[in-house]
Amino acid sequence: MPVSVNQGENIRTFESGPGISQYTQDLIDRDSRVFYHQTLSSPVFNVVEKAEGAYIFDSEGNKYLDLHGNGVHTVGYNNPKVLAAMRKQIDEALMFAPRRFTNQPAVELAEKLTRIAPAGLTRALFCPGGSEAIEMATMLAKQVTGKWKTLSYYGTFHGAGFQAISIGADPHFREGLGPLMPGAIHLELPDYYRNPWGWTNQEQIDEEYLRQLTVQIECNPGIAALISEPIFYNSTVPTRYFWEKAKAICQAHGILLIFDEIYTAFGRTGKMFASEHFVTPDVIVVGKGFGGGVVPFAGIIGREEFNVLGQRSIGHYTHEKNPFCAAVSGAVIDFVVEQGLAEHAQELGAYLKAGLEALQEEFEWIGHISGLGLNLGVDLVKNRSSKERAVDEAHRLMAFCMQRGISFKLIQGNILNLKPALVITQEEADFILSTLKEGLRAL
Numbered sequence: 001m002p003v004s005v006n007q008g009e010n011i012r013t014f015e016s017g018p019g020i021s022q023y024t025q026d027l028i029d030r031d032s033r034v035f036y037h038q039t040l041s042s043p044v045f046n047v048v049e050k051a052e053g054a055y056i057f058d059s060e061g062n063k064y065l066d067l068h069g070n071g072v073h074t075v076g077y078n079n080p081k082v083l084a085a086m087r088k089q090i091d092e093a094l095m096f097a098p099r100r101f102t103n104q105p106a107v108e109l110a111e112k113l114t115r116i117a118p119a120g121l122t123r124a125l126f127c128p129g130g131s132e133a134i135e136m137a138t139m140l141a142k143q144v145t146g147k148w149k150t151l152s153y154y155g156t157f158h159g160a161g162f163q164a165i166s167i168g169a170d171p172h173f174r175e176g177l178g179p180l181m182p183g184a185i186h187l188e189l190p191d192y193y194r195n196p197w198g199w200t201n202q203e204q205i206d207e208e209y210l211r212q213l214t215v216q217i218e219c220n221p222g223i224a225a226l227i228s229e230p231i232f233y234n235s236t237v238p239t240r241y242f243w244e245k246a247k248a249i250c251q252a253h254g255i256l257l258i259f260d261e262i263y264t265a266f267g268r269t270g271k272m273f274a275s276e277h278f279v280t281p282d283v284i285v286v287g288k289g290f291g292g293g294v295v296p297f298a299g300i301i302g303r304e305e306f307n308v309l310g311q312r313s314i315g316h317y318t319h320e321k322n323p324f325c326a327a328v329s330g331a332v333i334d335f336v337v338e339q340g341l342a343e344h345a346q347e348l349g350a351y352l353k354a355g356l357e358a359l360q361e362e363f364e365w366i367g368h369i370s371g372l373g374l375n376l377g378v379d380l381v382k383n384r385s386s387k388e389r390a391v392d393e394a395h396r397l398m399a400f401c402m403q404r405g406i407s408f409k410l411i412q413g414n415i416l417n418l419k420p421a422l423v424i425t426q427e428e429a430d431f432i433l434s435t436l437k438e439g440l441r442a443l
């Protein structure tokens with residue numbers, strides 16, 4: 001089946017599998033006619049008919065181990081515990097609570113979330129999606145510090161809202177909009193593998209990026225917050241030293257540290273929150289997997305002393321205390337804790353990474369492997385010394401894996417982004433490794 005992949009830079013078309021039926025083609029055509037097209041979303045690959053556990057199933061009866069899932073499939077699609085919580089909530093006939101009333105699922109969720117959060121993060125606020133949660137975290141930082149500038153990293157994505165695209169720095173979301181949020185200052189994203197100086201010494205690299213952070217802070221008085229994912233979107237894992245030092249620099253200047261854990265929270269990196277590998281920030285933002293892959297739900301958790309806005313608003317979303325969404329998210333947390341998913345992600349992630357490292361010994365294509373837990377990035381290069389990105393080869397490998405039942409996304413054109421549901425088994429990890437091996441051999 002010919003599929004087109006829109007990775008933002010350009011659209012590539014290739015054969016991904018057997019021919020498709022009239023039903024599938026019609027739905028793809030109707031999708032193209034009725035939705036506004038936008039980068040990274042159009043055109044679509046295929047039609048999903050079912051999503052279960054770690055898999056999606058297309059309308060041609062093909063099954064794919066989903067290593068992307070938009071990050072929502074942390075506890076697996078159609079997780080039985082999540083579905084049971086949904087049914088219970090429907091039976092209790094409490095699907096919405098108007099503002100100024102509270103409800104048990106919402107209060108229980110906030111209590112549960114703050115209980116599992118790093119110490120000191122004791123208050124929560126919910127909203128429908130990750131972008132809104134980023135808005136809330138940013139507004140909270142501005143309100144409590146009395147400052148309005150922000151620091152964040154080039155190339156990152158923190159959501160589609162106006163503040164979120166201003167903080168994020170992916171050009172696809174910013175071009176053509178005129179002036180964005182004033183005071184959104186960007187820093188170069190730390191990169192230990194492909195930095196502009198060709199350095200490999202982590203300490204030296206950390207010091208340079210920390211120096212840049214300090215320079216920006218000193219040249220731009222009035223910064224409210226540094227907003228970043230603790231582990232970057234391309235699976236680069238900063239050192240603990242980097243985040244400790246960055247936090248100390250921020251603290252010294254009255255700047256809050258906000259970690260966007262929309263992708264990484266709830267066990268993905270081998271800890272309940274990725275922050276736990278590094279430092280406790282002032283605010284953590286959650287989303288995606290928080291809604292169990294069935295409802296859109298997100299939120300923030302932060303420090304007690306930020307509870308000073310009784311006469312202002314930083315969120316005020318209609319679904320702020322939606323009992324149905326809260327029941328789902330409560331079940332997600334219970335499942336992650338009861339099943340020890342963080343430990344599982346740590347063990348299986350280490351297993352998968354070791355397998356990828358073995359492939360790296362065999363295939364020159366693999367320049368670098370990064371990530372923690374079940375959040376891994378495999379950087380394909382044309383040449384290990386030049387580190388030139390193997391973009392075409394990465395697309396061919398992606399198509400090969402698609403044909404054999406594995407779906408993943410590419411980052412920066414050449415990095416295989418491997419983020420499966422945390423419920424995958426060792427056999428499924430072996431399937432990923434053997435398929436990649438076949439695909440690399442075919443390259």
Ligand SMILES: Cc1ncc(COP(=O)(O)O)c(C=O)c1O
Binds near residue numbers: 157160260288
């Ligand atoms: C790191 C990160 N932050 C924020 C968002 C925005 O979340 P949402 O799409 O739920 O608004 C995303 C979504 O891809 C994300 O990956």
